[in-house]
Amino acid sequence: MKVLVTGGSSLLGRTVANFLVARGDDVTCFQRSASGSTAVDVLGDIRDRAELIAAADGVDAVIHLAALVAPKAPWADMMAINVEGTRNALNAAVAGGRFVYISSPSVAFHDQASVGVGALAADYSGRDGYARSKALAENIVRSESTVPTVILRPHLVWGPGDTQLIGRIVDRARSGKLVLPDGGRALVDTTYLDDAA
Template sequence: MRIAVTGASGFVGGALATALADDGHQVTGFGRRPHGWQHPRGNYVIWDLDSAAPDEAHHIDAVVHCAALADDWAPRDAAMRSNLGGTRRVLETFAGCRFVHMSTSSVYDAFRPSVMARENEPAPHRHLSSYPESKAAAERLLAGTDAVILRPHAVYGPGDTTLLPRLLQSVRHGRLVLPAGAQVRHSLTHIDNLTQAVRCALDPDGPSGVFNIADAEPVYLAEVITEFLARADLPARIIAIPFSAAWQAARFAELRAALRHTRPRLTRYAVSQLGVERTFDIAAARRQLGYRPFTTTLSGAEAW
């Protein structure tokens, strides 16, 4: 297939573009960075989704739309322009193509735990940041189309620059302070499992709709973090603070940052993602897409 991958200069988009090119597909990766994805059998094209589509965006069979502004402190207009407007531009550019949209589990209600949440849960009335709000708006744009919408949670693996590495950066004096001590269940998503889901979703005869994507079974977040710290040879212990205390500290940090026009060191969005259960039912992906994920693993994490 001739496949376009947007956001190919990022972790998820780049990993997916590489895997699809390795599969033998003709892949064109699009990104905003001058020096983005590279593959001996692939093609990388600079494209800011605010601008007109380049010539390379034509003659495509399928698109995997990964480009997004994944910043929980982004101004609302910037997030909407990138995540809603960008999706609209990609949808118009690749009209008639198999459309796989990379959404996020963040579209679920962040004000309460997600306990084996299913895709048909009512949409929340409010969001904690512009990121989930804009991603939910992009999903509404695609409603009623033939798009396949994937909702992974906490994607990790080789090349990850966000999830686990940020936790490493938060270690201070051998201590990692986390809400509830991260003693909560989470559905993590290895990048190879997400790649398998995308392969399934690209089937032109496959179903459309919304699908949660995650590893085979939920895990306790604290156990995964502890193993990752050990593999990174970083001696540290997790210090638990009550969720309510972390929430109030984040609220204060956000208010102070807003007054000073800076970034807060802690946000309520981050607290909500770390301090309560975030598990997601993947039965629909298994049943309809033929998704067969493996369990959470940090094998090889020493080289990440």
């Protein structure tokens, strides 16, 4: 299978690309900087629809992981990358026929226990920019897709190579600023990197 992975320089994107290459797929990663994966890199910007469609030429599937994951980033950047970038990736998948969108549980669970099946994404204008942009993008995928589509919402992905989650938890614990939901009794689901890939 020939697959295009957007966001191949992210922890999950690189792992997905390496997994697909190891199983024998022909994989191209599309992102702004080298992915560090065993796939072929095509450097480009998710906001450039023509570049993305050219990179997807001849693929059987697009796995879209590229996103701006910064809750306090300017809303215009969130819209351009997370919403319109997703629309561009979805359009690039039309010729190939399959699309996998990596969303976020934050589109369905907000200030509540995330137990059970998450609701459909909504606008949620009161949420941070990241959650809101991912909800808007997920709704675009649901409403505009003309190809078979899968939407996944992995939560707190961690594993080898993680430079974000585990380090933040350890730093906050050392500084005495680690928040323990429900006094430390709440369960928090995480997704191990290999399971997410």
